[in-house]
Amino acid sequence: MLLETVGLDLGSSPTEQAKLEIGKGPPLRVVELYAGAGGMSLGLQRAGFEVVRAYDHMQSAVDIYNRNVGYHAVVADLGNVASIAPEIAKLKPDMIAGGPPCQDFSPAGARIEGERANHTRTFALYVCSTAPEWFMMENVQRARNSAAWADARDMLKNAGYGLTQLVVNAALYGVPQKRKRLIVVGRLGERDGFLLASIQQAATPEPMPLRAVFGNLFGDHVYSHPRALDRRGVWSVDEPSPTIRNARRPQPATYAPHRNDSNYSEVSGLYFRPFHDARGVYTLDEPAPSIVRTSRERPRSSYIDNPHPDDPTPAATAYILTQNDTSRIQGFPADWDWSGCLSRDVDQMIANAVPAPMAAMLGKEILRRERGESQPDVPGNFGQWLTKEKRMPSQMVANAKWRVKRARQLLGGRDLRCLGAEAYALETAFEREGLAKAKRSEIRRALRQFREWQEHLQAGI
Structure with missing residues (x-):
């Protein structure tokens, strides 16, 4: 029946109508594909969704997801649609969400569509075969012009989904970085663009600066005299101190600040390893660039000798990010447990994650529309x-x-x-x-x- 195909609930009983009231009815059930370490699932949980299953191919990512988000994630080869799609269908999700691998589209990658780009088509196959009322897909903005997304879009349209497609800047959605991503939200039976105005209106007037994350975390600091000139001397009371030795003494007036000193609130610049001819140094009063696997690498001598003209301070004196810093910038909580994985793998998982605050803001707009709390604009x-x-x-x-x-x-x-x-x-x-x-x-x-x-x-x- 047509009305069933478009997902309409036209019953007029008091119970059915109550589901449209604010906050009423059970939470929407969501399955996440390509879940990684759990950023998107965390955000959707915060928005009010119930995550019932998550899939990823990396055992280490699944371990971190289950330890931090909840035991929903399983290791799976999502290319095996014939085996996994029936399993998802049995879960009867209201929404499928996910960020298919983007390296083939990314400016940091080769930009040649290969097997990883094909997962965009695979994502659409899962949506079409299990027919949830909603889906949400995240990818790099270059994906919107790809052959893979063109094929996926045709599949989704033929399956009856209306599509809202736009590129969002994460800095306007609760994340302190200028991370531009393609977001596609689909709903059965809708016209294209049905949620566009609501998502755009949810954006904040000003981008979130790094200070919003780090400004209140500096706390108290202690000085422990370094045993060598290349070691730092200032440590936060919220981290383990160095080995206590007889060398503890008041901080001398002649102490030259080390780039890894914990009291970097006074540091005027943070270094993010740039790509191509981009800047490398940013202040706390602006968003960071998009976090990538190599963001926290130290500046090379070639950059120090030939800095970007718009750097606010020299790269040689800028604060060098820690892995916890990039995790926080990407929207993970301060107590997120990354243990048990190679440091390089953690850097990659952080870079690949969908920032939880952005996912939460997008999820809230989906739930508002589901509950009838918002309507499309009349232009x-x-x-x-x-x-x-x-x-x-x-x-x-x-x-x-x-x-x-x-x-x-x-x-x-x-x-x-x-x-x-x-x-x-x-x-x-x-x-x-x-x-x-x-x-x-x-x-x-x-x-x-x-x-x-x-x-x-x-x-x-």
Whole structure:
């Protein structure tokens, strides 16, 4: 049935209607693919989702995920769709989420589409074969122009999903780094762009600076006289101290600060190993560049001798990041347990992660729409079209826009692609609300005009 295909719940019983109320009903169940160390799952949990299963091919990533997020993750070859898709279908998830491998698209990679790029198609196969109401996919922004995403998009559209596709800057979604990522949110039966305005409006007015993460973590510090000139002397009271020796003494006035001293709140620059001709030094009052596996490497002599002209301070005196620093910048909690893995593998897992704060903000917008707490915007261009094409005076234009908004409220925030399904759902809502016939007619007319305007836009008229 068409109405079942688009995921409509048109029942009018009190129990069914209560699910649309704020905070009511069970949490949405989500399965994550390519879960890595658990950044996306952590964010979705914070948003209010129930994570029921997560898959990744790396045993070390699964171990870290289970130790920190919860015992949902299993090791699996996600290329084996025939075996894993039936398992996911039995879980009956409301959403499939994940960030397929992006190295083939990444500016830090070879930019040649190979086996890893093919996982974008695999992600779409899982969504199409298990048919959850929602999906959310994250990837690097270059993926939007790839052949792999073009194929995946066609599969998802043919399966009945409306797509909201945009590139977001993580610095505007709770993460102190300028990390631009492609986000695609799909929902069965919707029109394309159905969640675009809500995600854009969720962005903060200003990017998050590094100080938001590190500014209150410096605490108290102690001086332990270094045994060699190349060792640091300042240690935080929140970390293990060096071996206590008779050499403990007050910090001398002549002590030259070491780049790894814990009181780096006074340091005016942090070094992030740059790619190509990018900057290497950043202040605490701006976002970091996108975290990659090599972000915390020390500056090479070639960079020190030939620094970027926009560096705020010399790289030789800038603070050198620790692994815990890059973990925090990527959105992991301070107490995240990375133990039991090779340091290089941890650096890679941190770099590959979907930042939890960003996933949480996106997840909240999905849940708000699921619960009918938000509706798609009515663009101002619609009013301009009514004025020009329908010769409507300003008051009638305002009334028509309000009635379209009212229709979307009655539809629980749905922006349905099928006009028949939309009309059926609207009539059901009219009956539930007990609206007068005149009000019903006005809302129907306004919604018809809105759809006519949309068709003109699509046709380029």
